Amino acid sequence: MADRSSPLAVYVPGASVVHRLPAGAKLLALVAAGAAVLAIASPLAAGIAVATALLGFALARLSLRYAWRGVRPTWIFLIGIFAFQWWSADLSRAVGVVGSIVALLLAATLVSLTTRTSDMIDAIVWLLRPLRRVGVDPDRIALQLALGVRAVPLIAELAETARQAQYARGRRASPRAFAVPLVVRALRRADAMSDALRARGLDD
Amino acid sequence: MTDAPLAPRNRTRDLTQIAVFAGIVAALGVVPAITIPGPGVPITLQTLGVMLAGAVLGSKRGFSAMLLFNVLVLAGLPLLAGGRGGLAVLASPTVGYFIGFPIAAFAVGWLVERFGTPFRLLPGILATVVGGVFVLYVPGIIGVALMAKIGVGAAALSALAFLPGDLAKAVIAALIARGVHKAYPGLISGRRHRRKAAPSPASAPAVDA
């Protein structure tokens, strides 16, 4: 079975200011932060950025454990970037660059933790509305995004059960015996999901 | 096609197939990535998923699957190798490869469609190599050059480290795609091989017996 504590169980219910901010505003702030981070290189600026992000966690009444969980998967990368920057530039720049990436990771994590996926998707759709004129259907995109979010744990679960089934039959995975049935099963799953969608009247 | 009585073109199923392949590429990100010394671009199994998306779903849906994957990553889901996600990706040295994912899937799918149905191994490998390796490396190398502030030549040199692995992935992707098309015919709408006298035993149109 898939690891059910995966970071995909993102939303943490709450009623804080951060939770109540409109999803669109949070997304735009994140985009702005992403652009700002590109410009940051000094340790001081990076420190301020990290502190600001952590303040957001405090406002959202989320413990630092959540913040750490947002950064943890990336630490090996951060070390790589740190070493590379130190080697190619200097220590101060390494601190600045890595610090700014950490700040951005924290901000992105904060937005994910305080925003329902459906609100996030609504916001993306709202942002995409101007594209309606060039033939983009925002509702279809919303559905596509929701399905993508759903597919991630679904495939992880399929892969895990497939692994277990092989294990139970006492054989190790070979690409043909593992990947092919897994992809076929994923496609069957797609069929079942599209049937379910159509049954719920969500087709075109 | 086994689903003759279904509506001939099923737009809802396009959506779910695209989603499922975004999920497959995400699942491949769980396999630990090896970061080689250099500008911080990991060796990852996700390129295998990129090639598969194109080779199994074809150009348009393959492209959409990878675009969806990228949007989910940018929206903050930690789906890249090593559990990375969020807009920070755009500031990392891998950004060129990242942006190249949809383009590469499209290229693989486009070639597979040109080569027609049923899917054959050798043209399939050609498609995954050209689309999934060479087409992917162009934006990838440019990205490394820009982000790590090194010359294109040096960046291209750094990509050489990926070549053996990516060629192996291309062959595996084509093998998997062949198996999938055999078990689940009708995914690629490319033209059928015209010569019906083709001696190939694989030319039977329906499910293998």
Next chain:
Amino acid sequence: MIELHGVSVAFGDGAQLRWVLDDISVVLCEQRIGIIGANGSGKSSLARLLNGLLLPTSGTVSVDGFDTKRDGREVRRRVGFCFTDPDSQIIMPTVGEDVAFGLGRRGLSKAEIAARTADALEQVGLADRADHPAHLLSGGQKQLLALAAVLVTEPSILVLDEPTTLLDLRNSRAIAARIARLPQQVVLVTHDLDLLRTFDRALVVHDGRIHFDGSPSDAIAAYRAAIDADGAL
């Protein structure tokens, strides 16, 4: 009211063509209709015909006068469908969002969507789980969620394809009780013959044909007889 006229369904083509349903004509208007039959007899295919998920190879299927081939959208608005496997029916991450999802694109206000969602969750006993991650529910709860997600769209007919197979005694009782109280017309495919006791009518599907059509107790008897006649596996 659902009408099938000379409906046949084939899968595959060429040498691999297989007829799965064969010249079925039947009018379904009772409130509670059961469909039973052996594995592979064609029950699910028959059920999927009823809301246009599957289109007949020949013949016509219509719901309240709307043909599933021509007016698919009208048909699906009237006919709600629940599948055996609840996992592929879950789309959104949390329970509440998943139920609300079916109400999108209907021009309803946020408040109305919230109210209807809460109501549907209440009906299946999941009211306190609205913010729970949907894929972490137990199998039984997932099946109840799938039912809520269909009920919220207020279909006038419900088609349920083995909705209790994964459930324990208590959960399958809960679903059975819930089905008994539904105001809608219900077409239920099941292997759990006990579920049909209180039904108005039952069809036995055998080898792609309607082998028996009548009261549930007679249908169950006919089904058992057919199996015994075929001999053990």
Next chain:
Amino acid sequence: MIELHGVSVAFGDGAQLRWVLDDISVVLCEQRIGIIGANGSGKSSLARLLNGLLLPTSGTVSVDGFDTKRDGREVRRRVGFCFTDPDSQIIMPTVGEDVAFGLGRRGLSKAEIAARTADALEQVGLADRADHPAHLLSGGQKQLLALAAVLVTEPSILVLDEPTTLLDLRNSRAIAARIARLPQQVVLVTHDLDLLRTFDRALVVHDGRIHFDGSPSDAIAAYRAAIDADGAL
């Protein structure tokens, strides 16, 4: 013989840690053992412990003296496992290839593999489907295929996790009859209480503990009582 000593299983970590099985000690040596209990009570987790699919967080599980943690391979050679969802067990594209898959890498001749495969398919009534694409079988047929795929490897113990949920009357009877005739020790998880009638022993799992252990009829009574005590959902 299967022995569990002080076995506990937890999922998740940190704040999300959940104990799913709690300090279970039991020796399973009867020929026919049933496991029943509510959805989410821990039955499948218990079953998965028995062939090392799941390793205990604390405590030990051993099969014929082999520890599932240290001698996983020996354990799996002895214990065959059937999952509820037959789809996840189908590995190869056609029915025959899928059954034959379990016989690979054993140094058997092609002829012998073919013979054993044909025999296993015969036993579950799928002999005429050997060349059929496995994923296009009906749900019930898939479950039969899964059973054949396990039987063909000739394990000395069979653990079956709800192997009849998708089956019709005849097929579940056939599987029940087939199970009754098996020379192997069988541990069967099920919601179908009728299946246990002829069993030697039944365990009721409740909330991660063994709530009852004794004869099937007593176990069924204890299970019903526990559900009624908990009240409706």
